Structures are given as C-alpha cells and as structure tokens.
Amino acid sequence: MSPRFLASALAVLACLAAPARADEAEEEPDPAPVALGERLFLETRFAQFFAANAGGNVNAPLAAGDPVVDTTRTPDGDLPGPFAGESINCRACHLVDEQLDAPGGGMRTYTDFAVRSPVPAREDGLAATPRNAPPLVGASRPRPGGLDLHFDGEFATMEGLVFGTLTGRNYGWLPREAADAVAHVARVVREDDGTGALAQEFGGAYRRVLAGTDPSLPPELVLPPELRVDVDSASDGEIVAAVARLIAAYALQLSFATDDDDVFVGSPFDAFVAANGLPARPDPGEGPDDFARRFRLAVERLESPVFVDAGPFEFHDRDFVFGPRELRGLQVFVTTRSLPGRDGVGNCAACHAPPEFTDFSFHNTGVSQSAYDAVHGAGRFARLRVPSLRRREREPARWLPATPLHPDAAEPFRRVPEAGRPLRADLGLWNVFANPDFPAPQERLGARLCDEALAHAPASVQRSARVRARWIARECTAPRLLPTALARFKTPGLRDLGHSAPYFHDGQSATLEDVVRFYDAAGELARRGKLRNGAPELRAIRLDDDDVDALVRFLMSLDEDYS
Structure with missing residues (x-):
C-alpha cells in the first residue's frame, strides 16, 4: 500500500464543505x-x-x-449566560456560538454543555x-x-x-x-x-x-x-x-454541510470518501444495513488510499485530517466479526451506519444500568423491579411520567438515580411505549420494537411467511414488547461530536475515549449475560488499546466547522 496525500486538492474540498462566512459570500436570506x-x-x-x-x-x-x-x-464550572436578566428560551439549551470565545466554552451544534440541562x-x-x-x-x-x-x-x-x-x-x-x-x-x-x-x-x-x-x-x-x-x-x-x-x-432545516445532491461534504471523513470514490450515500431503496455492508466492502478493497490534510479547522483546535490512523479507526468501526478471541471489532455501523451514522432506532447500550449501579452497587439494576404493562395501566400515577392528564404522577423511571431511593432510574423508551398519554408515536414505536424483535427471532421464523405472521401476532403485542423497551434510548448521530460533549443522554462520559471504552466494557457485560435487556449488537465488540485510539481518531474525523 502506498498512501498519497493530496493536501492542496483536499483543501479546496474542505473549503467547499465549510459554511460560507459573511466576508466570503453574501448569504441568501432564509425563507x-x-x-x-x-x-x-x-x-x-x-x-x-x-x-x-x-x-x-x-x-x-x-x-x-x-x-x-x-x-x-x-x-468544569459556570460561564456567564447569554440570556442573563431574562427568562428561558429554546436557545438557552440549544446553543451555537454564544460561548465561542469563553474559556471552557466553544461552538455548539444547537446543544448545551451540561451533564443534565438546568x-x-x-x-x-x-x-x-x-x-x-x-x-x-x-x-x-x-x-x-x-x-x-x-x-x-x-x-x-x-x-x-x-x-x-x-x-x-x-x-x-x-x-x-x-x-x-x-x-x-x-x-x-x-x-x-x-x-x-x-x-x-x-x-x-x-x-x-x-x-x-x-x-x-x-x-x-x-x-x-x-x-x-x-x-x-x-x-x-x-x-x-x-x-x-x-x-x-x-x-x-438545521443540517450539517451537504452538496446539491444531499451528500455530506463537511468533515475530513467526507473529503476522504470523495477523494477515494467510496460510496457516499445509499442508492434508492437501499437500506442502511445494506449500505453499511457495501461501504465496508469498498473500504476493505482500498489499495492506495488518498488521505486528507487540508490545514486547520476554524472551530476545532486541530487540523482537518484523515490519515492512516483515521482509516484504521474506520476499519474497526465497520468491522463486524473477527477470528475467535481477536480484537479489532467495533461493530459500530450496526447501529451507526454511514453516512448518517445512526439507525434512528432505540437501543439499550447499558448507560442507564451504569448510572444506576454506580449509585446502588454492581448488579443492582438487574434486580430493579419494573411493573408489567397490566400493573402499569392500573397505577399510571405511580409508574409513569407526569403529564397534563396525570399531573401528579411520580415518574420514578424518568429520574436520575439517587442513593437511598432505589426506585429512581431512567428507563428511557419504557416510559413512552404503550403509554396512552403519548398517543402520537405509538404506532411507529411499536413497529420499531417489533422489527427489532423479528430481526433476532429464530431462523425458522424468518424462513416461512406463515410462521412469521403467527410469531408477529404472538410476540408483537404491547405486553410482550414493553419489557424489550426497558432502558432503550434513541441512537444519536456521530457527526461533529467535538461540539456536543459531554456524551450519552445523561452526560456520564466526558471524552470520546471514555465513550469507546464504555462500549468495550458493555460488550463484555453483554457476552457474560450481565447487561439487562442489552442490545445484541454489543456482544460483537472486542477492542484493545490500539483499537480504542484509532476509533477515537476516526470519530474526530467526523467533526466539521459547523456555524
């Protein structure tokens, strides 16, 4: 393999990818x-x-x-608020450049800096x-x-x-x-x-x-x-x-940089994809899993990759680079299996398929279990008693989130874990699925849970349409699906993570290295059967220290100069 760097050409790509600045081009007014x-x-x-x-x-x-x-x-501490002297608005929690020049601040992709939003x-x-x-x-x-x-x-x-x-x-x-x-x-x-x-x-x-x-x-x-x-x-x-x-x-309309064909163009990864003629988006009718597989094969067949070095970012304190370490991280990211006992398997694309880097679905990756066990002790989340659908329906004010229909509901399972209060946890999707106070998403959530369950059903179910129909009628009911919703959260996208720390829904990971090591540990828990309702995809993850470093470098290559 003889890698080549086309710094000047890719610098042009990077400039095209970045949003135009006021002194570079006169922007058309928004609709x-x-x-x-x-x-x-x-x-x-x-x-x-x-x-x-x-x-x-x-x-x-x-x-x-x-x-x-x-x-x-x-x-790391409080910064002066951009709306001090007023009251709260959408922007107070979905910031952009308000803290760009503040020590400890920076650019945001319409998010805040908080572990949990005030x-x-x-x-x-x-x-x-x-x-x-x-x-x-x-x-x-x-x-x-x-x-x-x-x-x-x-x-x-x-x-x-x-x-x-x-x-x-x-x-x-x-x-x-x-x-x-x-x-x-x-x-x-x-x-x-x-x-x-x-x-x-x-x-x-x-x-x-x-x-x-x-x-x-x-x-x-x-x-x-x-x-x-x-x-x-x-x-x-x-x-x-x-x-x-x-x-x-x-x-x-808030989006990362794309061209006229809706192809992402803002990150070093996007520039690498373009420079090497890799698949940039699914074909019409191609699902995310099929595209991820096609993309993985294209990466594996690269013989003389063209790397990217286009000078410094504007809003990240490093260079716009996709080099050999980023490529190694990409390979780990898309690898789904290896020889027994070997590391180097991220299986990340199973839930974070390019180019969106999310499957838009819900998974339990162990974040709530980690937060709960950190307060109450290892293994305690596995023993947390969670009511059945029937019991939840009998006592909605005891178990479900507070809403205008149940304003005094205790919402114990949409809470931060707290010492001495073992019935406080965040069970994510469990709070919403089959909850009549939230009618709008029910059909779609039920379909997603059913599809997930069907994907992991026995092969005999997959082979016969008649058997599959009977299986769906039996298994895809609210009482059967509710336990599978426990501690699931929506899969986030991975673009420009440098502008959205801390990570996970509860902010428990401060750095990308923390995130990657968390997933490696979650994979081990899943293989040992110690992760309650854990996503099956986690079991394939096997990483060593070099894999972790490479994955972090790859994730950083998804950053861009959003503004």
Missing part, C-alpha cells in the same frame, strides 16, 4: 418561516418565570431575570432534566418511517415537540399548568408591540408578521398563506400551534 422561527426560538417571554414576574406587561423588561439563565452550566426552579424541586439537550443539527434528517424525537421517542413531529416544550417543564410550566402556558404564549403574541430588539430585527409586532398581509413587510419576512394567522380571531391554541410550526420550520 420567511425559518427567519420567523428563529425569532420565536430566541423569544424569552414565553416562559412561566416571565408570566409570573412581568407585572402584566408583556413588553416591559423584567426587574430581575430567572437565575436559571444567569449562567451556562458546564462540567430548568427553572418551581415547587416540584427539580433543578435539571434527567437528560441533557440533544443536538438539533441533523436531528430531523429524513428517515424511513418518520421522526422519533427526544431520547425516549416522546414526540412524533417537530411541531409536537415544540408545543410540548413551550408548555412544559423546560419552560417552567408544571404539568397542571398546560392551559395557563397556552394562554400566556398566546397573550405574548397578541400583545407584543414590536418595540423589542428581536421585533426590530424580524419585522415588528407578532400580529403584523403572523398576519403576513402588511405591504410594507420585507419580502423575506412575508409568510406563505398556509402559515399565516390572524391573532385577533384565532384561539389561544391556534396561536401556539402557529408558533410551534414556525419554530419547527427553523429546527427542521
């Missing part, structure tokens, strides 16, 4: 729904704290802001969510079957997620206050007088821009007719739904 969605994403007056402290005037500044936004929480103080005593804020960049990429949003699949659409956030605990509203939240958001929209800084930048009063008929509105802020709303005739719920649609339009 009106996206622009107004950004304004609403930044709006700080929808929170419960503002409702309680504004003195009845939605256009007056607060005398004192909500302490939760005074700082940006990081694992929430406004209320009488329920919560100071943070049980999970951290997932990155929004790339979160809404098209996928088979549609969207599953949040780590536990609670929402089936971005509009539903936004509506739930605006009226939920992250904005300070208790479950029993959902109607108050709707009324307050609608009031802010109706009474906004257009004098605020956001209004000055985005077309004036909300009633003006949402109506979309004022001839003096800039063309780039004129909403299409189907998104317009007359705030005087619309109900409170219709106004909040309109707000949710616009914020969703903004969130849905």
Whole structure:
C-alpha cells in the first residue's frame, strides 16, 4: 500500500464543505418561516418565570431575570449566560456560538454543555432534566418511517415537540399548568408591540408578521398563506400551534454541510470518501444495513488510499485530517466479526451506519444500568423491579411520567438515580411505549420494537411467511414488547461530536475515549449475560488499546466547522 496525500486538492474540498462566512459570500436570506422561527426560538417571554414576574406587561423588561439563565452550566464550572436578566428560551439549551470565545466554552451544534440541562426552579424541586439537550443539527434528517424525537421517542413531529416544550417543564410550566402556558404564549403574541430588539430585527409586532398581509413587510419576512394567522380571531391554541410550526420550520432545516445532491461534504471523513470514490450515500431503496455492508466492502478493497490534510479547522483546535490512523479507526468501526478471541471489532455501523451514522432506532447500550449501579452497587439494576404493562395501566400515577392528564404522577423511571431511593432510574423508551398519554408515536414505536424483535427471532421464523405472521401476532403485542423497551434510548448521530460533549443522554462520559471504552466494557457485560435487556449488537465488540485510539481518531474525523 502506498498512501498519497493530496493536501492542496483536499483543501479546496474542505473549503467547499465549510459554511460560507459573511466576508466570503453574501448569504441568501432564509425563507420567511425559518427567519420567523428563529425569532420565536430566541423569544424569552414565553416562559412561566416571565408570566409570573412581568407585572402584566408583556413588553416591559423584567426587574430581575430567572437565575436559571444567569449562567451556562458546564462540567468544569459556570460561564456567564447569554440570556442573563431574562427568562428561558429554546436557545438557552440549544446553543451555537454564544460561548465561542469563553474559556471552557466553544461552538455548539444547537446543544448545551451540561451533564443534565438546568430548568427553572418551581415547587416540584427539580433543578435539571434527567437528560441533557440533544443536538438539533441533523436531528430531523429524513428517515424511513418518520421522526422519533427526544431520547425516549416522546414526540412524533417537530411541531409536537415544540408545543410540548413551550408548555412544559423546560419552560417552567408544571404539568397542571398546560392551559395557563397556552394562554400566556398566546397573550405574548397578541400583545407584543414590536418595540423589542428581536421585533426590530424580524419585522415588528407578532400580529403584523403572523398576519403576513402588511405591504410594507420585507419580502423575506412575508409568510406563505398556509402559515399565516390572524391573532385577533384565532384561539389561544391556534396561536401556539402557529408558533410551534414556525419554530419547527427553523429546527427542521438545521443540517450539517451537504452538496446539491444531499451528500455530506463537511468533515475530513467526507473529503476522504470523495477523494477515494467510496460510496457516499445509499442508492434508492437501499437500506442502511445494506449500505453499511457495501461501504465496508469498498473500504476493505482500498489499495492506495488518498488521505486528507487540508490545514486547520476554524472551530476545532486541530487540523482537518484523515490519515492512516483515521482509516484504521474506520476499519474497526465497520468491522463486524473477527477470528475467535481477536480484537479489532467495533461493530459500530450496526447501529451507526454511514453516512448518517445512526439507525434512528432505540437501543439499550447499558448507560442507564451504569448510572444506576454506580449509585446502588454492581448488579443492582438487574434486580430493579419494573411493573408489567397490566400493573402499569392500573397505577399510571405511580409508574409513569407526569403529564397534563396525570399531573401528579411520580415518574420514578424518568429520574436520575439517587442513593437511598432505589426506585429512581431512567428507563428511557419504557416510559413512552404503550403509554396512552403519548398517543402520537405509538404506532411507529411499536413497529420499531417489533422489527427489532423479528430481526433476532429464530431462523425458522424468518424462513416461512406463515410462521412469521403467527410469531408477529404472538410476540408483537404491547405486553410482550414493553419489557424489550426497558432502558432503550434513541441512537444519536456521530457527526461533529467535538461540539456536543459531554456524551450519552445523561452526560456520564466526558471524552470520546471514555465513550469507546464504555462500549468495550458493555460488550463484555453483554457476552457474560450481565447487561439487562442489552442490545445484541454489543456482544460483537472486542477492542484493545490500539483499537480504542484509532476509533477515537476516526470519530474526530467526523467533526466539521459547523456555524
């Protein structure tokens, strides 16, 4: 093998991949729904704290802001918050460049720095969510079957997620206050007088821009007719739904760099793929598993790889490089099996298939078990008593998350593990699947769990359509599937991980090396039958120290200069 470096050519590729800067090219204005969605994403007056402290005037500044936004929480200490003196908004937990130059800060891919995201103080005593804020960049990429949003699949659409956030605990509203939240958001929209800084930048009063008929509105802020709303005739719920649609339009277009053919082009890995003619995306009708297999074979057949060295990143403190170590990491990443007793098997693509680097599904990789056992002792999660579906249905307030339908529910299994309270754990998808308080995602979640179970069914089930149909009728029922949902969380994407630490839904891993070593340990637990409801894919993972280092280098090659 004689590797070749084409630094100058790949530097051009890297420049093409990076988002254009203001001094390099004049950007086209965002479509009106996206622009107004950004304004609403930044709006700080929808929170419960503002409702309680504004003195009845939605256009007056607060005398004192909500302490939760005074700082940006990081694992290494607090930074001054970009919204200090105000109340919480979407951007407070989904940051971009607000802390770019702060010591200990940096660029973010619409996520925060927290292990678990802080929430406004209320009488329920919560100071943070049980999970951290997932990155929004790339979160809404098209996928088979549609969207599953949040780590536990609670929402089936971005509009539903936004509506739930605006009226939920992250904005300070208790479950029993959902109607108050709707009324307050609608009031802010109706009474906004257009004098605020956001209004000055985005077309004036909300009633003006949402109506979309004022001839003096800039063309780039004129909403299409189907998104317009007359705030005087619309109900409170219709106004909040309109707000949710616009914020969703903004969130849905957040993506990593792609070309006109929707091929990813922003990372060193993408440049390596292009330079070597590797498959860049699935063919029409090709599933992620089939593409991952084709991609793996193409990597194995590389004889004289062209490597990438295109100078420094702008927002990462290292060079834009894909070299021999990154290639070795890629090989470990896509390897599914080896000789007995040999290392070098990542089996990562089984759940993180390129080019999206996620299967958009739900798996139990042992994160909740690790967090629980760290508090209560090794092996205790395996003995945690979890109710059956029948018992859960009889006592929803005892076992399920708090919602407007069950505002006083104890939600023991959407909690941070706590010493002396053994019934506190985070069981992820278990909280949502077959929960009638979350009707929207049920059909899709059931189908995903059934497909997963079928994929690991005996070969005799796979060979006969009649046997398969009987198996599905028996096994793909809510009582049978619920135990398989235990401690499953949505598979995250892996692009630009350098801008989204700490890792896992509970932030328990600070570095990529921690993550890779966690998976190696989880693979050993799975092989020994010590991982409760563990993903079968984990059993194949076998890594030595060199594999770990190479995998980390490969994961770093998925970074890009998102801005």
